[in-house]
Amino acid sequence: METVHPTIRAQLLANNAYIHQLELPLTHATVHYYERGEYIVEEGSKISSFFFILQGRCKIYLTHENGKTSLLNFLEAGAFIGEIELLNESYISKGVQTATPVYCVAFPLHYYRAHCLQNTAFLRQLAKYLGDKAVAMGFKASMQHAFPLENRLAHFILLAAQEYVYQERHTEVCDYLGVSYRHLLHTFASFCEKGILTKEGRHYKITDEPALRSLASVISFPNYTTANR
Numbered sequence: 001m002e003t004v005h006p007t008i009r010a011q012l013l014a015n016n017a018y019i020h021q022l023e024l025p026l027t028h029a030t031v032h033y034y035e036r037g038e039y040i041v042e043e044g045s046k047i048s049s050f051f052f053i054l055q056g057r058c059k060i061y062l063t064h065e066n067g068k069t070s071l072l073n074f075l076e077a078g079a080f081i082g083e084i085e086l087l088n089e090s091y092i093s094k095g096v097q098t099a100t101p102v103y104c105v106a107f108p109l110h111y112y113r114a115h116c117l118q119n120t121a122f123l124r125q126l127a128k129y130l131g132d133k134a135v136a137m138g139f140k141a142s143m144q145h146a147f148p149l150e151n152r153l154a155h156f157i158l159l160a161a162q163e164y165v166y167q168e169r170h171t172e173v174c175d176y177l178g179v180s181y182r183h184l185l186h187t188f189a190s191f192c193e194k195g196i197l198t199k200e201g202r203h204y205k206i207t208d209e210p211a212l213r214s215l216a217s218v219i220s221f222p223n224y225t226t227a228n229r
Contacts, residue, residue, distance in 0.1 A: 001038060004031045004103070012054050012103055018078065019052060019105065023121040028111045034102045036162065040081060043095030049106040050082030056102030057159075061095035071172045073140070074099065074159055083126060085109070086116060100162050144178045147219055149187050152177050154215035157197075157206070167203035 004012070009031040013019060019026075031054070034040060041047055043063055058075040072094065075081065084091050086109065107116075116122050143152065156177060160168050174181050188204070191197040196211045197204045206212060 001032050001034050001040075004033050013105070016054055019054075021121070022052075022125055023119060024107065024112065024116065026105075028108060030106050032104055032106050034098045034104070036098055036100055039095060039097050040102070040104065041093050041096040043093065045093055047082050047085050047093055047109070049108050050080065050086045050112070051107070052105045053077050053079050053081065054103040054105060056104075057099045058102060059097050059099050061097060063095070068175075069172070071176045073137070080126070080129060082109075083130070086113060099160060143219060149177065149179055149183060150190070151215050151218050153184070153187050153191075154196075154212050155219045157204075158212060158216050161206055164206040164209070165203055166197070166206065 012031055013026065032040075032051075034056075040051060040058060043061060053075060055077050057077075058079075058081070060072040060075065061069055062072055063069045075096070081096050081104070082093070085093060116126075153173075156168075156173065157166050160166055170181060170184055174184050177184070188197065188199075191212075192199055192204075194208075194211070196206070196208045196215075198207045
């Protein structure tokens with residue numbers, strides 16, 4: 001992680017109209033850059049800031065009592081990280097790891113918590129965000145039974161791939177999509193046979209993006225990020 005140069009900070013903030021609608025002073029906020037694979041929040045840690053994603057995508061993880069780690073969801077540009085910790089100081093954080101390079105704004109809680117909880121404009125935007133997030137999570141749970149695996153996997157690959165390269169661990173994807181390891185491998189093999197993907201070592205390269213998007217297009221996933229409001 002690194003704190004970006006003031007010039008880049010100014011450009012990133014100027015190009016994001018929504019963040020100014022929060023009506024939060026930005027004088028004490030910093031803009032951070034994370035490489036792919038870095039943790040923005042370590043699971044179980046007590047965070048010192050909440051974040052707003054300007055660019056990039058993150059993954060949320062949870063480790064269970066038996067040691068198994070589950071991929072819960074993705075966060076994209078326009079999403080908050082740590083909004084529950086902002087509202088509830090005793091909340092135990094889930095792990096948030098970058099899936100792509102990420103730029104985000106960090107708001108130190110010791111400075112912003114009191115201001116945020118008294119700022120009706122901010123609370124109104126946060127309430128809308130949390131409501132949309134709940135709807136999207138409900139849809140994610142229901143789509144496990146509503147769509148064939150090839151549609152759900154196509155949607156997931158487009159979400160997880162970076163620069164046409166997909167390299168997620170099969171065990172995590174099985175858990176996320178609620179399928180067996182064998183079924184997942186069979187579907188990947190089918191995609192390769194159809195020329196949609198090409199296996200290169202331990203990862204896959206998207207070779208027919210239109211076909212992949214066509215499979216994924218049947219899933220109209222609700223977007224709860226602030227970017228589309």
